Amino acid sequence: MIFLGIDPGTKRAGFGVIAKQNGELKLLDAGLLKTESTATGAILEDITNHLEIIIKKYKPIACAIETLFFSKNQKTAIAVAEARGAIILTIQKNRIPLIEINPNQLKQYVTGYGSANKNDIKNTVELILKTTTKEYDDALDALALAIIASSNNII
Template sequence: MIVLGIDPGTATTGYGVLEDIGGKARLIDYGVVRTSSGTNQAIRLLEIHNRIEQVIQCYSPSVLAVEELFFSRNAKTAITVGQARGVVLMTAAERGLVIYEYTPLEVKQAVVGFGNADKRQVQAMVKAILQMKEIPKPDDAADALAVAICHIHAARLAKVRGTQL
C-alpha cells in the first residue's frame, strides 16, 4: 500500500509518500507545494490541486492521510488552511483514493508515543522511523510524513485487532 500524507496549507502544503511494507514505513518521496502570497487565492488553490494531482499520478497511492484542522486563535488562517485542505480532499476523492483523517494528538501519539510532543520530537522520530540521514525539511514536509506514518501504524493496529479502518 502506498500512502500519501498531507499537511495542508495555502502558502505551503507538505506531502510525504510512504510504502507500507508489513506495517513498516518505507520512504518514497516528500516535499512541499509552495504558492505565492501575492497571487489570487483561487489561483493558489488551483496550483495546490495541480501539484497534488501530479504527485498522485506519479506514485499512485491508494490512501490519503491528512491531518484534521486545529486552530484556536486565528480564524482567517483557519479559513485559508481549510480551503487548501478541501482542495486536497477533493483531489484525492476525484482520483479514487481512500481518505483517512487524524488529529494532531493521534499523529503525535503514533509517531512519538506522546500526545504533547513538540515539533522537534516529531521530526526526530520521523527521521528515525524512516531511517533518514537528516530531519526532513521543511517542517510541512516532515509533518506530512508524520501523518503518513500515523496511518501506517493505525492500519497495522487495525489488522492486529482484526478490525478494518
C-alpha cells in the same frame, strides 16, 4: 504499497510519500506544495495541480490529512480550511481512501505522547523511516501522517 500524507496550508502544504513492503517503511518523497499565487482560486488550483502530479507519479493506496486545529486568526483558519477542501476533493476524485488526523492524535500515534514537539516528531519519523531528513516541519508532519495511513485499515 504506497501511502501519502498531507499537512494542509495555503502558501505551502507539506506532503510525504512512503512505501510499505514486508512490514518495512521507506521514504519515497517529501516536500512542499508551494504557490506564489495571491488569489484564492489560483492558490487552490496550484495546490491541487501539484497534488495531482504526486498522485499520478506514486499512485498511493491511502492518504492521511491533518485536521484543522483551533486558530485565533479566523482569516488563516478559513484559508487553511479552503485548502483542505481542495485537497480532500482531489483525493476523493482519485478514489483514494482518506483518514483525517488531528495534531494531538498525530503526536500521540507517532511519538507515544500527545504533547510532543516538532523535534520529537522529526526524530521519531527519522527512526521509523531509517533516514535523516532536512524537510520543513510541514513535510515532516506529512511523513508522520503517511506513516499513520500505512498502519490503519482504511483501504
